[in-house]
Amino acid sequence: MRLGNMLDDLCDVHNHFLKLENRYYRRYGKYAGRYRLQPHLTKLLERTHKHWVWIPRDTLDAVIIRIHLCFENFFDVPGFGRPKHKKRGKYRSAKFQSAYLLEEGRVRISFKEWDEPSQSFKFNKRWFSFHQHRDWKGNVRYIQILRDAVGTYWLYIVTDDVSKDVLPATGESVGADFGMKDAFLTLSTGEKIQSPEFLKQSLKALRSLNKALSRKVVGSNNWWRCLRQLTRLYRHISNQRKDWHWKLATDLCRRFDAIATEKLNLRGMKRLWGRKVSDLSFGQFVEILKFKCFKHKREFLQAGQWTPTTKPCSDCGHYNKDLSLSDRQWTCPECGSHHDRDINAAINILRAARGPSVEQM
Numbered sequence: 001m002r003l004g005n006m007l008d009d010l011c012d013v014h015n016h017f018l019k020l021e022n023r024y025y026r027r028y029g030k031y032a033g034r035y036r037l038q039p040h041l042t043k044l045l046e047r048t049h050k051h052w053v054w055i056p057r058d059t060l061d062a063v064i065i066r067i068h069l070c071f072e073n074f075f076d077v078p079g080f081g082r083p084k085h086k087k088r089g090k091y092r093s094a095k096f097q098s099a100y101l102l103e104e105g106r107v108r109i110s111f112k113e114w115d116e117p118s119q120s121f122k123f124n125k126r127w128f129s130f131h132q133h134r135d136w137k138g139n140v141r142y143i144q145i146l147r148d149a150v151g152t153y154w155l156y157i158v159t160d161d162v163s164k165d166v167l168p169a170t171g172e173s174v175g176a177d178f179g180m181k182d183a184f185l186t187l188s189t190g191e192k193i194q195s196p197e198f199l200k201q202s203l204k205a206l207r208s209l210n211k212a213l214s215r216k217v218v219g220s221n222n223w224w225r226c227l228r229q230l231t232r233l234y235r236h237i238s239n240q241r242k243d244w245h246w247k248l249a250t251d252l253c254r255r256f257d258a259i260a261t262e263k264l265n266l267r268g269m270k271r272l273w274g275r276k277v278s279d280l281s282f283g284q285f286v287e288i289l290k291f292k293c294f295k296h297k298r299e300f301l302q303a304g305q306w307t308p309t310t311k312p313c314s315d316c317g318h319y320n321k322d323l324s325l326s327d328r329q330w331t332c333p334e335c336g337s338h339h340d341r342d343i344n345a346a347i348n349i350l351r352a353a354r355g356p357s358v359e360q361m
Contacts, residue, residue, distance in 0.1 A: 002111065002126060003094075003128070003145060003147070003153055004147070006055055006059075006094060006111075007091050007092070007093075007094060007147055008088050008089070008091070009051070009052060009055060010055065010059070010060075010063055010091055010094055011086050011087075011088050011089075011090070011091035012052075012088075013052060013060055013063045013064075014063050014066075014067065014085075014086055014091060015085050015086060016049075017037055017041075017063070017064055017067055018067060018083055018084075018085060020032065020037065020040070021037075021067060021071060021083075030075075031068075031071035031072075031074075031075070033068055033071075034061075034064050034065055034067075034068040037064045037067075037068075038061060038064055041060060041061070041064065053112055053121050054111050054112040054113060054114075054121065055111070055112075056096060056098065056099035056109075056110065056111070058095075058096065058097045058098050058099070059094050059095060059096055059099075062094070062095040062097070067083055070082075070083040071083065092146055092147055092148070093144055093145065093146040093147070094144065094145050095142055095143075095144050096109065096142060096143050096144070096145070097141075097142040100143055102140060102143070102157070104132060105129060105130065105131075105132050106127055106128060106129045106130065107127070107128050107130065107143065107155060108125050108126065108127050108128075109125070109126055109128065110123050110124075110125050110126075111123070111124050111125075111126060112124065130155045136157050136159050136161075137159060137161040137163065138159035138160045138161030138162075138163075139159060139160050140157055140158070140159050141158050141159060141160055142158050143155060143156065143157050143158070144156040144158065148235065149231045149234075149235070150228060150231045150232050150235055151228070164294075164295055164296065164297055165295055165296055166296060166297045167253060167254055167296045167297070167298070169257055170254075170255060170256060170257055171257060172255065172256045172257060173256060173257060173258040173259075173260070173299075173350060173354075174187050174188050174189060174252070174255075174256045174258070174259055174260070174346075174350065175187070175188035175260045175261075175346040175347055175348070175349040175350025175351070175353070176188075176252075176259065176260065176261050176346060176349065177262065177309070177342050177343075177345040177346040177349055178261070178262065178264060178280075178282045179342050180273060180276060180277070180280065181328075182328065182342055183195075183342065184280055184282075185248075186340075186342035186343055186345070186346050187343075187346055188343065188346040188347045188349070188350050190340075190343055192342070193248065195244075195279075195280050196240075196244060197276075197279050197280070198237045198240040198241050198244075198279070199237055199241075199275065199278070199279040200276075200279055202233060202236075202237050205233060206230070206233060206234075209226065209229055209230045209233060210230065212226050213226045213227060213230060241279075241281055241284075242284070242288075245281070245284060245285045245288050246288055246292075248285070249285070249288045249289045249291075249292040250292060252289065252292075253292050253293060253296045253298050256298070257298060257299060258298065258299035258300075258301060259289065259293060259298060259299070259300055259301065260301040260302065260303065260349050260350045260352075260353035260354070261286060261289070261300075261301075261302055261303070261349065261353075262302065262303045262304075262305070262307070262309060262349050263302050263303065263304060263305040264282065264305065265305060266282065266283050301350075301353035301354065302353060303348075303349045303352040303353045304352070307352045308348075309345045309348040309349050309352060310323065310341065310344070310345045310348075311323045312348055313332040313334065313335060313337060313339065313344070314337075314339065314344045314347040314348050314351070315332065315335050315337040316332060316334050316335040316337070318332055318333070318334035318335065320332065320333070323341075327341060328340070328341050328342075329341065
């Protein structure tokens with residue numbers, strides 16, 4: 001209850017300072033920044049918003065810093081959206097750089113509570129237990145408490161450890177072609193990896209829960225209970241997919257020293273093929289693979305989005321203009337080589353990522 005109240009109050013802090021930023025932006029065409037907002041927060045805590053004092057100051061400052069970084073990205077990074085207001089219950093995390101103490105399986109957080117006899121705020125230290133599934137390495141820099149859509153609380157412990165788990169060299173390189181028809185990944189070695197498609201497996205259960213939710217009175221206890229069941233199922237599907245992606249990325253890093261993929265317009269693909277692209281989550285897999293390559297000191301390569309990889313022959317380089325999407329096998333008219341469409345593309349991806357290539361305009 002205490003953590004939930006804290007996140008709801010942090011949501012109010014976020015919305016209050018976002019309104020100030022937007023008003024400043026309308027007047028001056030730029031954002032105010034954390035160095036103007038943090039002194040303003042001090043005045044608010046002394047005068048009009050004393051009820052925020054019970055939250056540690058560095059946790060309140062972290063909300064302002066987050067808004068500051070969001071506006072910096074909005075102005076400097078193309079395509080980065082503007083920060084938005086949050087609904088109560090939708091604000092997800094709180095960052096603690098101080099006012100906490102970590103022990104094995106539990107954490108102590110120092111809040112403030114109003115003391116009637118002294119008419120002032122006094123520290124009240126609360127202990128919270130958590131399931132510690134592994135030990136952390138290095139010195140703890142800060143902790144972060146996150147509340148997911150189901151209402152479960154998670155503790156993130158961030159340390160200064162940057163050690164790498166270096167795997168033995170294999171001397172092998174591989175190109176990987178993303179596919180939606182024959183396989184999730186086709187490797188240049190000829191291996192095809194199928195995706196379990198966890199969302200597709202759970203469609204029947206999702207339909208059943210959505211129908212049950214539609215029959216409930218919105219806002220009633222049964223409606224909230226059914227909504228939590230639906231959210232749990234979505235979380236289960238997401239966890240299944242992530243687990244499979246992590247294991248696949250680890251397997252590829254163990255087998256190959258260099259891994260090459262291609263850049264894809266996934267947003268455009270979602271507009272064409274919708275649910276299946278989301279179910280495969282190739283973008284998520286690429287981000288996981290990048291991290292695993294960094295951790296295990298493997299080389300991660302990417303071919304350009306407009307680099308031709310499907311139509312050129314991987315043996316002689318002949319560009320087959322007549323190749324259509326339905327052609328899964330084809331024979332090169334120039335050299336007579338017979339190709340599997342996806343394996344040929346994977347070989348070309350590895351070759352294009354290895355050296356400079358002329359992108360097709």
